[in-house]
Amino acid sequence: MxxxxxxxxxxxxxxxxxxxxxxxxxxxxxxxxxxxxxxxxxxxxxxxxxxxxxxxxxxxxxxxxxxxxxxxxxxxxxxxxxxxxxxxxxxQFDPSTTAREFHVVLTEIGAVTMLPAIVKQLAQLAPCASLVPSYPRAVDLEQALSDKTVDLVIGNHRELAGDHLFRQLLFRRSYVCIASREHPAIGERLSLAEFAAAPQVRNFVAPQAFRWMQAHMQQQNLEMNVQMVLEHATAVPFLVGASNMIALVSGELYELFGAVANIKIVALPVELPEGQICQYWHPAMNRDPAVTFLRGMVHRLFSSPDRQSIFS
The missing domain is CATH 1.10.10.10 (Winged helix-like DNA-binding domain superfamily/Winged helix DNA-binding domain)
Structure with a gap:
């Protein structure tokens, strides 16, 4: 031999x-x-x-x-x-015939506001393919991309911002402050001092706007009054609507649950920064035709001003 x-x-x-x-x-x-x-x-x-x-x-x-x-x-x-x-x-990669199983990681907000559009578009372009979504906390994101057990990670992940992974901006997410429409003490706007004094609830995964606001208030010698941390982001609007607590949430979450959760937007004296929602992938998969197809599909869905979501 x-x-x-x-x-x-x-x-x-x-x-x-x-x-x-x-x-x-x-x-x-x-x-x-x-x-x-x-x-x-x-x-x-x-x-x-x-x-x-x-x-x-x-x-x-x-x-x-x-x-x-x-x-x-x-x-x-x-x-x-x-x-x-x-x-x-x-x-070669033919979306119309592939039976590829795609693995995508999204946050809970991403699963609510982005996943429906992704599933719908995938069914149209690749009817034989399947999609397996997972939650960021369930996997080591960098390791999963490196092991190729995950094709794409979608969201705002500062820990993945290094040169060892590829990243593409999809859109910028706005954030708002919300309170119950029936709040006895909060009207249409809050001062920084009032914002600091008001009890707050936040998601376990603190949004970028929350971290920025926390740092901004510390510069003013003020501290945020966080009284509750929730595992599920989609529960935040409902808890706010049923209590005297306030919260910082994405504009998409307010648009989705504003009416049914009995909440309102409260103006703040500062403008909250937008969060960059990106898709991340491993360099080894940069030219993989299947991942390139998935990446391109997601980018087309969400990178334009009239991007699709659950609201479209």
Whole structure:
């Protein structure tokens, strides 16, 4: 077995055999292959020694193949044609027929406001494919992308902002302060001092606006009065509507639950920063046709001003 593997020509040697046979000249063959004549001569000499055959002999101005080289060339054509066909198959991706199982990580807000549009579009473009969403806290995001157990991570993840992963901005998420419409003490706006004094509820995964507001208030020697931390972001509007607590939530969450949760937007004396919602993927998957398809689909859905969501 070892002897067979040692004698087996590599791809470069197979191409060299075919080029010399076709062109009948080392000089022309070298030019065709994009190499030098000396390099090609060395490659053929190395192959001659391994095969125990001269391969080519000079007849007049042409290099003529030996019977062994002719048989080798015939095999080379089949081998190279098979390899090219296999590479084409690997690189090709047909969404309409693929049965690929895509794995995507989204936050709870992303699952409510983005996942329905993703599922709908995937069903239209890739009806045989399936989607497996998961929650960020359930996996080590960077490790999952590296292990290729997750294709995309969607959200605002500052811990993934390094050079070791690829990132693409989808849209900017706005944030608002909400309170119950029936709050006995809070009207249409709050001062910073009133905001600090009001009891607050927040999601376990603190939004970017909350972290920014916390830092801003500390500069004013004020502290936020967080009385409750919830595991589920979608429960926050309902708890606010049923209590005297306030909260900072995404504009999408307010739009979705504002009416049914009995909440209102309360103006603040400062403008809350927007959060960057991105999709993240591993560099090793950058040219994978299936992940490229998924990435492009998500980007088209959410990167335009009239992006789709559960509201569209």
């Amino acid at each position: 070892k002897k067979t593997m040692t004698r087996f020509p590599d791809v470069g040697e197979l191409r060299a055999i075919l080029a010399v046979m076709k062109l009948g000249s080392l000089t022309k063959a070298a030019t065709h292959l994009g190499t030098t004549q000396s390099t090609l001569s060395y490659l053929l000499e190395r192959l001659r020694l391994r095969m125990g055959d001269p391969l080519f002999v000079r007849v007049g101005n042409r290099m003529e193949p030996t019977p062994y080289a002719e048989r080798l060339a015939e095999s080379a054509e089949h081998i190279l044609a098979f390899m090219e066909a296999e590479f084409d198959r690997i690189e």
